[in-house]
Structure formats: structure tokens, C-alpha cells
Amino acid sequence: MSLVRIIALIQRHLYLYQRSLPRIMEIFFWPLMDLLVWGFITVYFQRFNIGLPRFVSFFLGALIFWDILYRAQQGISISFLEEVWSKNLLNLFVSPMRPCEFLAALMTISVGKMLTAGAASALLAWIFYSFNIFLVGISLIPFVFNLLVMGWAIGIISMSAILRYGQEAEVLAWGLGFLIQPFAAVFYPVSILPIFVQPIARMIPASYVFEGMRAVLETGAIPYESLMKAAFLNGIYLALAIRFFYYNLRIVKEKGLLLHRGTE
Amino acid sequence: MGLRVIEVNHLTKLFGNAVAVNDISFSVEEGEILGFLGPNGAGKTTLIQLLLGLITATAGEIKILGIDLIKDREAILSQVNFSSSYVSMPTSLTLWENLSVFAKLYGIKNHEGKIDSLLTLFEINHLKDSLTRNLSSGQQTRLSLAKALLNSPKILFLDEPTASLDPDIADKTRTLLKSIRNKSRTTILYTSHNMKEMQEISDRIVFLDQGEIIACGTPNEIIQNFEEENLEDVFLKIARRKVENIE
Numbered sequence: 001m002s003l004v005r006i007i008a009l010i011q012r013h014l015y016l017y018q019r020s021l022p023r024i025m026e027i028f029f030w031p032l033m034d035l036l037v038w039g040f041i042t043v044y045f046q047r048f049n050i051g052l053p054r055f056v057s058f059f060l061g062a063l064i065f066w067d068i069l070y071r072a073q074q075g076i077s078i079s080f081l082e083e084v085w086s087k088n089l090l091n092l093f094v095s096p097m098r099p100c101e102f103l104a105a106l107m108t109i110s111v112g113k114m115l116t117a118g119a120a121s122a123l124l125a126w127i128f129y130s131f132n133i134f135l136v137g138i139s140l141i142p143f144v145f146n147l148l149v150m151g152w153a154i155g156i157i158s159m160s161a162i163l164r165y166g167q168e169a170e171v172l173a174w175g176l177g178f179l180i181q182p183f184a185a186v187f188y189p190v191s192i193l194p195i196f197v198q199p200i201a202r203m204i205p206a207s208y209v210f211e212g213m214r215a216v217l218e219t220g221a222i223p224y225e226s227l228m229k230a231a232f233l234n235g236i237y238l239a240l241a242i243r244f245f246y247y248n249l250r251i252v253k254e255k256g257l258l259l260h261r262g263t264e
Numbered sequence: 265m266g267l268r269v270i271e272v273n274h275l276t277k278l279f280g281n282a283v284a285v286n287d288i289s290f291s292v293e294e295g296e297i298l299g300f301l302g303p304n305g306a307g308k309t310t311l312i313q314l315l316l317g318l319i320t321a322t323a324g325e326i327k328i329l330g331i332d333l334i335k336d337r338e339a340i341l342s343q344v345n346f347s348s349s350y351v352s353m354p355t356s357l358t359l360w361e362n363l364s365v366f367a368k369l370y371g372i373k374n375h376e377g378k379i380d381s382l383l384t385l386f387e388i389n390h391l392k393d394s395l396t397r398n399l400s401s402g403q404q405t406r407l408s409l410a411k412a413l414l415n416s417p418k419i420l421f422l423d424e425p426t427a428s429l430d431p432d433i434a435d436k437t438r439t440l441l442k443s444i445r446n447k448s449r450t451t452i453l454y455t456s457h458n459m460k461e462m463q464e465i466s467d468r469i470v471f472l473d474q475g476e477i478i479a480c481g482t483p484n485e486i487i488q489n490f491e492e493e494n495l496e497d498v499f500l501k502i503a504r505r506k507v508e509n510i511e
């Protein structure tokens with residue numbers, strides 16, 4: 001692996017963001033909209049006293065964490081799409097750049113996007129609702145790390161599908177995360193799900209993070225066991241996602257589709 | 265005889281059941297400008313992509329600069345480069361930013377000087393801080409060619425590089441490519457549908473049709489073999505013959 005090449009690939013995206021107001025605004029726009037709409041709905045419900053003690057906190061925490069997961073994923077899939085849209089993919093793949101360097105660069109960009117978006121939504125939640133995500137305390141770090149790795153896995157899978165199937169699969173770059181959302185216990189505990197769906201939720205690392213977040217807010221106790229499970233699952237998924245990427249790269253080269261992906 | 269920088273043996277590429285490249289063998293010598301000619305769908309682009317390892321071969325062997333493509337693709341890629349009218353560079357970056365990103369990808373030391381001299385060579389130095397999206401398509405082509413020369417490649421693969429250039433710039437580009445070849449012994453593989461251009465620039469022409477080499481030689485040899493006046497007539501003869509066969 002060449003660090004210089006990884007930095008070059010990251011720099012290309014920094015140049016892009018540095019002068020693209022829409023791209024920068026996008027990082028703030030969705031968290032802002034989510035927080036405004038869902039935040040006020042929860043405050044409204046709270047007023048009728050539904051009875052859940054930390055209802056608003058749970059919801060705002062979930063929104064921030066979801067945004068973190070989503071941005072981590074997009075940091076990969078959208079950055080890849082930027083290369084497709086600019087017909088630059090072929091230029092990259094005829095350079096000495098290795099696929100693993102490409103992945104490493106996208107994963108780093110994903111960290112950057114996630115931290116920016118996470119900080120933005122945390123700040124907005126604090127401004128609008130005086131909600132302080134740092135109440136979660138030190139367990140914030142393993143939570144965020146797990147969300148990041150899961151975001152990587154989803155991002156790499158959607159990127160691989162786009163590489164393989166082209167524009168038809170582009171919707172995955174935005175949609176794949178939402179496909180998982182209902183089972184990820186984002187806004188409600190796993191126990192609410194129908195019995196037969198619960199095993200699916202248990203296979204999703206984020207479900208442990210979201211449940212853990214609620215547990216910390218409620219009791220203050222850090223759910224070490226859940227975090228371990230999430231990390232274990234994430235390790236497996238990330239490894240599978242990377243294999244999936246290499247597999248698709250091989251197929252695309254056999255079918256001669258790299259040219260089409262770069263120029264369609 | 266010069267050094268063989270490309271050796272291709274019994275190369276075949278099938279897409280499903282369709283044959284795009286059919287058991288072809290050829291070699292290219294250092295400093296040679298080799299033109300690939302052939303009707304649409306003849307297999308020129310596929311062949312270039314095979315040589316760059318962007319497409320995996322169904323069968324056959326490719327050796328570039330003495331290195332087996334399958335065994336060490338990266339060692340080859342750092343010494344060759346590619347440009348085509350169908351790829352472009354990120355449009356929201358300036359010319360200079362784009363070239364500096366690629367200079368780093370190719371591991372060029374002290375790339376500032378190199379970038380400056382290439383921008384000057386292609387007469388786009390005054391645009392170096394402009395966004396790439398503001399370039400005309402001919403200027404973008406020249407930027408893409410500048411990228412292709414960043415690593416002072418030993419072999420240059422050019423797939424229809426002059427497709428969007430005006431006759432003046434296209435002519436300048438050909439002169440430039442020839443002078444680069446003369447100065448640095450760069451080997452150039454070239455495709456174009458412009459027969460005059462091919463006749464003028466190529467030392468040797470490989471005529472492809474339906475994935476097979478149907479003629480190979482200097483432009484004059486090919487013209488004489490087919491008993492025609494020029495390459496364009498040779499091309500038409502081959503294309504029309506195909507139609508007759510179908511009818």
C-alpha cells in the first residue's frame with residue numbers, strides 16, 4: 001500500500017468539497033430537516049405525556065446515531081459515484097493505484113464525512129433541544145466506531161453492486177441503509193418487532209448500538225456485551241463486504257464492464 | 265531489430281459466446297507508433313483494454329516491457345499510460361489540481377515542474393487554475409493527454425485521442441506525439457477512424473476486423489497489398505466486402 005496514493009485519492013475529494021457548496025450543504029441539510037421534523041414531533045408527543053421518561057432523548061440520540069451510520073455509508077458509495085459521474089474511473093484503474101488503496105481512501109473519506117455530519121447534528125440537537133449527546137459518555141466512542149464500521153460495510157456493498165450493475169444500482173447508494181433501518185432498532189427496541197423478525201435484528205450490529213445508547217441514557221451502565229457482539233458482527237460483515245468488492249471487480253473485468261461504468 | 269516492448273500471443277477474448285478478439289498474436293518494438301485500424305466493433309478498444317489489464321483475457325499471453333501482465337500489473341502500469349476521448353477528468357477540480365492528484369498516483373517526484381512543462385507543451389498553461397468543466401472539449405482532450413504523459417510513459421495507449429480535436433490541434437497533437445517518440449523512444453499504440461491521420465502517424469498499421477488481424481504492415485505496404493490508392497479505399501474495400509458476404 002502506498003500512503004502517497006491514498007492521500008492523493010483523498011485530496012481529490014477534498015478539492016471537490018472545498019468548492020462545492022451544495023455538497024457541503026447536503027451534510028447539514030438532512031440532519032437539520034430530520035431534527036426539526038422528528039424533534040418537534042417528539043416534543044409534541046412528550047407534551048401529551050406518553051409516559052416514556054426519556055422519550056425525547058431517545059429519539060434525538062437515535063437521529064444523531066442514524067445520521068452517523070448513514071454518512072459513514074455515503075462517504076464510500078457517493079465518493080465512488082463521484083468517480084463514475086466524472087468518467088474518471090478508468091483513469092484511476094489504469095494508474096498504479098491498487099484496489100486496496102482505493103478502499104482505504106474511501107474509508108478515510110467516510111470517517112471525515114461521518115465526523116462532520118455527526119458533529120453537525122449533535123450541535124443542532126443541542127441548539128434546538130438542549131440535548132447533549134455527550135451524556136452518553138465514554139461509550140460514545142465504541143458506539144460511533146461500530147456505526148462507522150457498519151457504514152463501511154454497507155457502503156462497500158452498495159459500491160460493489162454499482163460497479164457490477166451500473167446506473168440501475170445507483171439507488172442503493174442512498175437506499176441500502178434504509179432497507180436495514182426497520183430492523184436496526186433505531187427508534188424502538190428489538191422486543192417491539194414481531195418474534196420472527198427479531199433474529200434478523202440480532203444479526204444487525206447497529207441494533208446493539210441503538211439499544212445500548214438507550215440503555216446508557218436510561219441507566220448509565222455501559223453495555224459491554226452488546227458492544228462486543230456488534231463489533232464481532234461488524235468484523236465479519238466488513239470482511240465479507242471487502243471480499244464482495246474484489247469478487248465484483250474480477251467479474252467486471254471479465255465482462256469488460258469497467259469501461260462502461262466509467263463512461264456511461 | 266529493436267527491443268520488443270509488447271508481446272501478445274494467441275490472445276482471445278470472448279464476451280459470453282461472442283468473440284471480440286480472436287486468437288491474435290503480434291509484437292511491438294520500442295519507439296514504434298502502431299495504429300489499430302478497423303470498422304466499428306472490430307475489437308480495437310477491447311484489445312487496448314486487454315493490454316491495460318482492464319479486461320481479463322479468455323486465453324493467451326500478454327507481456328509488456330518483459331513483464332507478464334497477469335503476474336505484475338502494477339509494475340507495468342507505472343511505466344505506461346492511457347488517454348481516450350471517452351474518459352475525462354473530474355470537472356470540479358482545476359487543471360493543476362487534477363494533474364497533481366495523478367502525479368501523486370504515479371509517484372512523480374517534484375511534480376510541479378513536470379506539470380508546468382506539460383501544460384505549456386499543450387498550450388493550456390494559462391488555464392491551469394480554471395475549473396476543468398470550463399474547458400472546451402478539445403482543451404479537455406489536451407488535459408487528458410497531459411495526464412497521460414505525467415509519468416513519462418514507455419508505452420502510451422491512445423484510443424481515439426483526437427476524436428474531439430479541431431484539425432489544427434489534431435495536427436499539432438500528432439506532431440507532438442511524433443516528437444515525443446523521437447525524443448524519448450516512447451512506444452505509441454493508437455486508434456483512430458481518421459484514415460489520413462493513421463496514414464500520417466503510424467509506422468505500422470494493424471488492420472482488425474471481427475477480432476482478427478486481417479492485415480499488418482506499413483501504411484504503404486497495406487495500400488499496395490490491397491491494390492488501392494490510400495488507406496481510406498482499403499478500409500472501404502474491406503468494409504464493403506463484408507457487406508457482400510452478408511448479402
Ligand SMILES: Nc1ncnc2c1ncn2[C@@H]1O[C@H](COP(=O)(O)OP(=O)(O)OP(=O)(O)O)[C@@H](O)[C@H]1O
Pocket residue numbers: 255256257279282283284302303304305306307308309310311
Ligand atoms: N463489455 C462487453 N460485453 C459484450 N460485448 C462487448 C463488450 N465490449 C465490447 N463488446 C463487443 O466486442 C466487439 C468489439 O468491440 P470494441 O469496442 O473493441 O470495438 P472497436 O473496434 O473499439 O469499435 P469502435 O470503432 O466502434 O470503437 C463488439 O462486437 C462489441 O459489441
Ligand SMILES: [Mg+2]
Pocket residue numbers: 308309310423
Ligand atoms: Mg473503440
